[in-house]
Amino acid sequence: MSLDDGGVFVVLRWPADAGLPRYSFATVVHATELHMPVERVQTCATIEAAAALVARLNDAHEREAAA
Secondary structure, rough: OOOOOOOOOOEEEEOOOHOOOEEEEEEEHHOOOOOOOOOOOOOOOOOHHHHHHHHHHHHHHHHHHHH
């Protein structure tokens, strides 16, 4: 699998003022098409791995924000 493959997913960290969940994921192909600055956190080989990581990161972010 190459990094240009639509089957590779990248976890993204959005700017705090983006009005979006802090973390999300997209295919590498779609991530390159974003017109907003995002930080690429990690690449995942499966959608399940990307979704699980995003859920953990968003949960941790929400806990930090509530503290």
